[in-house]
Amino acid sequence: MSDGHSHEHQGHHGHPHEHEHHHGHSHGHGNGHGHGNGHRHGHGHHEHSHTPSPLRHRLTHLLRPHSHETADKLDSALESSARGMRALWVSLAVLGVTALVQAVVVVVSGSVALLGDTVHNTADALTAVPLGIAFVLGRRAATRRFTYGYGRAEDLAGIAIVLTIAASAAFAAWTAVDRLLDPRPMQQIPAVAAAALVGFAGNEWVARYRIRVGRSIGSAALVADGLHARTDGFTSLAVLLSAGGAALGWQLADPIVGLAITAAITLVLRDAAREVFRRVMDAVDPALVDRAEGALREVAGVREVGELRLRWIGHRLRAEVAVVVDGEATVRQAHAIAVDAEHALLHAVPRLTAALVHADPAPAPGEADPHLALAHHATA
Incomplete structure (x- = not known):
């Protein structure tokens, strides 16, 4: 033949x-x-x-x-997108409540470490927006212009998530350096410690949920977002160290922990960027x-x-x-x-x-x- x-x-x-x-x-x-x-x-x-x-x-x-x-x-491509959407909105609600609790404590305590953690949690929650848009676009049928459909919108959302992580790392670093140059005592230390525990619990739950669903439906962007949330959880625990240092009278504990949080964010930035880069390059x-x-x-x-x-x-x-x-x-x-x-x-x-x-x-x-x-x- x-x-x-x-x-x-x-x-x-x-x-x-x-x-x-x-x-x-x-x-x-x-x-x-x-x-x-x-x-x-x-x-x-x-x-x-x-x-x-x-x-x-x-x-x-x-x-x-x-x-x-x-x-x-998977049961179907459409069901996969629906599961991704549910994961996004549920985690958005959990992280939104977590960030709100932490923001209230930041106002009364002045903790720069908790501020960095709160900003990062807020940014993590907002990454649900580009991912949600990507999942909605992915449901659209292929056209004569987009003959493969709109699934690659998830890769664009992954890039947006990586940029968000980078921006939050830069903000956390700037805030920590500013507090190093101008040390101030931390107020309401028990409240800061409690907010740190709330941040860890909320982020770890969201991380497990996003990573599990992301791996199940094959979404690199959702997995990257879950890794992002997991690092947020560990940085929340680091805030406990700043509260402990402040309780012992060491004012520099807060900004030093803030810099440590920045380093942790940078590590997750590397992992997320690598995952998204591979997906964009068809690996x-x-x-x-x-x-x-x-x-x-x-x-x-x-x-x-x-x-x-x-x-x-x-x-x-x-x-x-x-x-x-x-x-x-x-x-x-x-x-x-x-x-x-x-x-x-x-x-x-x-x-x-x-x-x-x-x-x-x-x-x-x-x-x-x-x-x-x-x-x-x-x-x-």
Whole structure:
């Protein structure tokens, strides 16, 4: 067979015992390098569904791997965004109350360490705004201009979060240095200590919630925001040290702890920036690539796996892959192999919602490379 074959799936998969399966097929001449031309047409494939299990099944699914290794698949892209939105607004409410309590204590105590922690908590709460906008945009359907949809808005939100963390670090540093140059006694020391504990409790709860949901739906921006909140919790505990120093009569304890808080914020800034940078640059865990290749090689009719690419679109993955099939296979046979290959990928790769599979014929002795005409388009 000298004709190429491509097959694309747009849909969603959850648990293998609880999913809907939709297929849209596209056929045309293409290759593993991403070149393609020719005709395209769509037609429906099979659809099947099973009655979902109750909440107990869902919780079990999250807590331990399934025997088919699909423990961290999503119910649907839309449900993922809804879970992200819930995580944002719940954590916004918790952090908002936490910051309000701390702000009242700042006014009566004059603690610069608590001020830095309060500002950082406020900034952390407000990061829910760009992330919320990103999740709303991510629900919009693809258009002829934005053919992949709007999922990459999450990456822009991640950049906004990183900039917010950087700004809060700069403010905390400036406030601490100013207090070092102009030391002042701390008032209402017990209230400062209590506010520090409130800050730690609120931030740690939010951190665990955001990180758990972010990892579950594959949102790097939400995970980065959770790491941000976790550092806020530890900086709140550091405020206890400033209160202890002030109780012992050491006025410089407050600004010194403020500088320590700045250093902690800088560390989380580094981690969050690295996570968001990787996502913007289309980085994926190499283990996912190995997993995808292994699943493809198990598909009947696939002789070899060629170029395989994975990329994140928001908190969902897309795949493009070329597989080698029997050169004497008919177009229908090659198409069936491509469907099976895509199906295997959807079950093997967590959070994968779309795959483009291209079938290449196995070379015959003396046969020219069918992609030779495209060689001059190859990039260095």
